[in-house]
Amino acid sequence: DIQMTQSPSSLSASVGDRVTITCQASQDIINFLNWYQQKPGKAPKLLIYDASNLETGVPSRFSGSGSGTDFTFTISSLQPEDIATYYCQQYGFTFGPGTKVNIK
Amino acid sequence: EVQLVESGGGLIQPGGSLRLSCAASGFTSSVKYMSWVRQAPGKGLEWVSVIYTGGRTFYADSVKGRFTISRDDSKNTLSLQMNSLRAEDAAVYYCARGSRSSSYAFDVWGQGTMVTVSS
Numbered sequence: 001d002i003q004m005t006q007s008p009s010s011l012s013a014s015v016g017d018r019v020t021i022t023c024q025a026s027q028d029i030i031n032f033l034n035w036y037q038q039k040p041g042k043a044p045k046l047l048i049y050d051a052s053n054l055e056t057g058v059p060s061r062f063s064g065s066g067s068g069t070d071f072t073f074t075i076s077s078l079q080p081e082d083i084a085t086y087y088c089q090q091y092g093f094t095f096g097p098g099t100k101v102n103i104k
Numbered sequence: 105e106v107q108l109v110e111s112g113g114g115l116i117q118p119g120g121s122l123r124l125s126c127a128a129s130g131f132t133s134s135v136k137y138m139s140w141v142r143q144a145p146g147k148g149l150e151w152v153s154v155i156y157t158g159g160r161t162f163y164a165d166s167v168k169g170r171f172t173i174s175r176d177d178s179k180n181t182l183s184l185q186m187n188s189l190r191a192e193d194a195a196v197y198y199c200a201r202g203s204r205s206s207s208y209a210f211d212v213w214g215q216g217t218m219v220t221v222s223s
Contacts, residue, residue, distance in 0.1 A: 032207075034208070034209040036149075043198055043214065043215055044198070044210075046203065046211050049203060049205055049209040087148065089209070093151040093154060093162075094151050094164075095149040095150070095151060098148045098149070
């Protein structure tokens with residue numbers, strides 16, 4: 001089975017900061033990597049699919065990159081409404097452990 | 105409006121059975137795949153099962169042999185039959201629609217239904 005790791009597990013940043021989350025797969029998953037946002041008490045929301053494609057309606061401050069085993073998710077300018085937990089997901093459907101993003 | 109609405113959750117004793125349903129509305133074309141994802145209290149997301157058009161199914165090792173996923177496209181309904189339930193199956197269960205843009209992403213999610221396993 002492919003294992004996914006995410007780092008950091010949590011972070012605090014100021015409004016306007018650039019935030020970066022990494023996701024690493026235990027084997028090559030090409031570009032088959034998605035990113036989700038989950039706010040407390042809510043269902044997850046797809047933000048990025050196939051490593052770098054922005055889902056329709058998602059703000060452009062969110063972006064993704066990477067291929068193979070190493071992937072990056074970036075919020076270019078953190079906003080208060082971005083407080084959430086972010087999960088990566090690989091093509092076998094399994095999710096990473098999540099990264100909780102807070103405002104400093 | 106595209107919508108998924110889960111139902112069927114509740115309190116069940118260990119060893120018991122429960123059937124979850126997910127009613128889909130707002131999209132008329134057949135969806136390539138539908139899935140169940142669960143989240144135990146305070147924990148991360150755990151993929152449970154997927155069913156493709158044509159009926160092919162896959163399960164997480166943690167539920168294989170105990171859970172059965174099914175879909176009725178004529179009724180726009182996804183189901184999850186859960187047998188031999190364990191305490192560790194307690195979670196919010198989400199149904200999710202397979203993305204049209206990707207082969208394994210989920211672009212629409214329901215609000216979730218809570219399953220509690222306790223005596």
